[in-house]
Amino acid sequence: MMLGxxxxxxxxxxxxxxxxxxxxxxxxxxxxxxxxxxxxxxxLAIDGRITVVNEMPHASGRPRxxxxxxxxxxxxxxxxxxxxxxxxxxxACFPKLISHLEDAAGLSDVAIVxxxxxxxxxxxxxxxxxxxxxxxxxxxxxxxxxxxxIFYDTGDMxxxxxxxxxxxxxxxxxxxxxxxxxxxxxxxx
Amino acid sequence: MMLGxxxxxxxxxxxxxxxxxxxxxxxxxxxxxxxxxxxxxxxLAIDGRITVVNEMPHASGRPRxxxxxxxxxxxxxxxxxxxxxxxxxxxACFPKLISHLEDAAGLSDVAIVxxxxxxxxxxxxxxxxxxxxxxxxxxxxxxxxxxxxIFYDTGDMxxxxxxxxxxxxxxxxxxxxxxxxxxxxxxxx
Amino acid sequence: MMLGxxxxxxxxxxxxxxxxxxxxxxxxxxxxxxxxxxxxxxxLAIDGRITVVNEMPHASGRPRxxxxxxxxxxxxxxxxxxxxxxxxxxxACFPKLISHLEDAAGLSDVAIVxxxxxxxxxxxxxxxxxxxxxxxxxxxxxxxxxxxxIFYDTGDMxxxxxxxxxxxxxxxxxxxxxxxxxxxxxxxx
Amino acid sequence: MMLGxxxxxxxxxxxxxxxxxxxxxxxxxxxxxxxxxxxxxxxLAIDGRITVVNEMPHASGRPRxxxxxxxxxxxxxxxxxxxxxxxxxxxACFPKLISHLEDAAGLSDVAIVxxxxxxxxxxxxxxxxxxxxxxxxxxxxxxxxxxxxIFYDTGDMxxxxxxxxxxxxxxxxxxxxxxxxxxxxxxxx
Numbered sequence: 001m002m003l004g005x006x007x008x009x010x011x012x013x014x015x016x017x018x019x020x021x022x023x024x025x026x027x028x029x030x031x032x033x034x035x036x037x038x039x040x041x042x043x044l045a046i047d048g049r050i051t052v053v054n055e056m057p058h059a060s061g062r063p064r065x066x067x068x069x070x071x072x073x074x075x076x077x078x079x080x081x082x083x084x085x086x087x088x089x090x091x092a093c094f095p096k097l098i099s100h101l102e103d104a105a106g107l108s109d110v111a112i113v114x115x116x117x118x119x120x121x122x123x124x125x126x127x128x129x130x131x132x133x134x135x136x137x138x139x140x141x142x143x144x145x146x147x148x149x150i151f152y153d154t155g156d157m158x159x160x161x162x163x164x165x166x167x168x169x170x171x172x173x174x175x176x177x178x179x180x181x182x183x184x185x186x187x188x189x
Numbered sequence: 190m191m192l193g194x195x196x197x198x199x200x201x202x203x204x205x206x207x208x209x210x211x212x213x214x215x216x217x218x219x220x221x222x223x224x225x226x227x228x229x230x231x232x233l234a235i236d237g238r239i240t241v242v243n244e245m246p247h248a249s250g251r252p253r254x255x256x257x258x259x260x261x262x263x264x265x266x267x268x269x270x271x272x273x274x275x276x277x278x279x280x281a282c283f284p285k286l287i288s289h290l291e292d293a294a295g296l297s298d299v300a301i302v303x304x305x306x307x308x309x310x311x312x313x314x315x316x317x318x319x320x321x322x323x324x325x326x327x328x329x330x331x332x333x334x335x336x337x338x339i340f341y342d343t344g345d346m347x348x349x350x351x352x353x354x355x356x357x358x359x360x361x362x363x364x365x366x367x368x369x370x371x372x373x374x375x376x377x378x
Numbered sequence: 379m380m381l382g383x384x385x386x387x388x389x390x391x392x393x394x395x396x397x398x399x400x401x402x403x404x405x406x407x408x409x410x411x412x413x414x415x416x417x418x419x420x421x422l423a424i425d426g427r428i429t430v431v432n433e434m435p436h437a438s439g440r441p442r443x444x445x446x447x448x449x450x451x452x453x454x455x456x457x458x459x460x461x462x463x464x465x466x467x468x469x470a471c472f473p474k475l476i477s478h479l480e481d482a483a484g485l486s487d488v489a490i491v492x493x494x495x496x497x498x499x500x501x502x503x504x505x506x507x508x509x510x511x512x513x514x515x516x517x518x519x520x521x522x523x524x525x526x527x528i529f530y531d532t533g534d535m536x537x538x539x540x541x542x543x544x545x546x547x548x549x550x551x552x553x554x555x556x557x558x559x560x561x562x563x564x565x566x567x
Numbered sequence: 568m569m570l571g572x573x574x575x576x577x578x579x580x581x582x583x584x585x586x587x588x589x590x591x592x593x594x595x596x597x598x599x600x601x602x603x604x605x606x607x608x609x610x611l612a613i614d615g616r617i618t619v620v621n622e623m624p625h626a627s628g629r630p631r632x633x634x635x636x637x638x639x640x641x642x643x644x645x646x647x648x649x650x651x652x653x654x655x656x657x658x659a660c661f662p663k664l665i666s667h668l669e670d671a672a673g674l675s676d677v678a679i680v681x682x683x684x685x686x687x688x689x690x691x692x693x694x695x696x697x698x699x700x701x702x703x704x705x706x707x708x709x710x711x712x713x714x715x716x717i718f719y720d721t722g723d724m725x726x727x728x729x730x731x732x733x734x735x736x737x738x739x740x741x742x743x744x745x746x747x748x749x750x751x752x753x754x755x756x
Binding site (some may be wrong): 048 | 214215216236237238240241242243247249250343344345346347348349350
Binding site (some may be wrong): 426 | 621
């Protein structure tokens, strides 16, 4: 029932107006990988990503296996390292939000790491596929060999800064990001 | 009948599968400004931008005045300089596409310029609003005081490279970008 | 710019929550015929009809030539008789609404007629196409040879009672039906 | 995970072009009741019903508790009689289809009954709510006290003929109606 978990997760996100403030320019996607996922076709994602319509988060299309490339490759590499990690979402990463994410990680007692994309080797930079795998491996390295549940970067030439939140399934991730969004809007607006 | 022109333009874009290859990570928006537009609320844009669903371009929401901030500010500055320019669309800008855009500009006998975002003053960089106006003014300056119908940049820290195509109304812009997309896909895939 | 007129008309209808109360079980469609329309493919209509989502009227799909069969055939027959009539919409027809429609016709000084579907010859009843043409011809006959701007029937075996409102273009029809819906809800709820 | 079962069921129906031929004028709805459902708010249904867009079945809105009135009341009455029955869908009922439905019932070894709406007491006819309960009770009575998995009527004054297919959950019903639609289109078109 992965599709059911995705529908429930989309309901949570589309019903949370605060999440609209966390959607980056490149738009968010929510991904949910099959056990043992090896390729984007093994990963459920939202076709067309999550955008903002009428000031509310809006899943552009249906959940579909293979609908994501970037986020799918990221979750596949994380899942290969820790089989319990199967879902993730990317959000904006502006300076004020970072300390809020650090607080959220602290409250949940999970690791959060900052990735410096300027240290990425030029070899993986050339291929987006490689770039996402590098980012996942770098997050694990910085967290001392475990998958951190939140990681973020501050961008690079042509690359928007992005934070990523991961978890065991799409509902858990959606529920957590909803609480993060509500907390952030409560404090800063 | 600006809304009618937007609907026709959306029909053109949504019917052109080749355009999906030109949509940048930040998604495209099509904007169409009222005569004398001064603020984003004077500019018709697509709520939620244009994304890709089922491998086809897809307008996420309806055309609505005030639905764009970035592209709206860009077209407002261009329109203040040349009242005939009222519509524009942003697309991806990867290296191979640039020479194709130069050919398209040559065929239509219109100006095309390259903007170097690293020359942007830090003052305007801080505010996205200022940044879009700077980009518009810089395009005009580089084109010798006239609005160039195509301009592009190669990105900056945290900023994806973007090309912009402008014209007199949304249908003209949509029709032109359709031909550019079809030409590019015909040559390169 | 027929498509533009349809988009404007859809905006009017989707923005009018009161219209949801006038949508019949078979759902409404709005049709707009080309000058000289002879076949459904000459008539613009809403793909999937107008339904109710989140308690608001909602055009299921895009306006498309050929998207309607029933309402298209009705407007074609009316248009053949009076070239100025090119648009129409079908709504519910419950007893209380009838006197409201009669008032609306009186205020606009246009004809309204009641069609008795039990008088329809069995020959046309068998084919829906014929049935719609019969209904149009019967409306004209009952109005003394002119196209009445409102006509309704009280249903038949297996046929829901329906009222139809026609006019010169889709915006005029949408605007009129909006005022009728607002008036009716104002009085009766 | 009722929402998950509804999403899976919608995927099945939207992916089956043959089902478009079985959608009645009043449109189909798929309902799925909670255990012990007593009111429409206990029944998950598709907001805006299932219509046809681009010649494919299309769920107008999201699955939502309380989104149906008619079909919800029908399933509630059936579920009160047999707690295992929780889902149902309404489809068209034209003469040729009836024998196909009888074959389908025979193959699955389930009961099918024909309801004569002309025998409905005028008291329940007046209130749609009562009418749906009457129809459910009549189906059970005609099937000898058990809930028949298919039942149909041939319409009445102002009422389109409708067939109803029920089952234990929304996926089972969707899957069965998909096979019925494919069989019917295979034979008759």
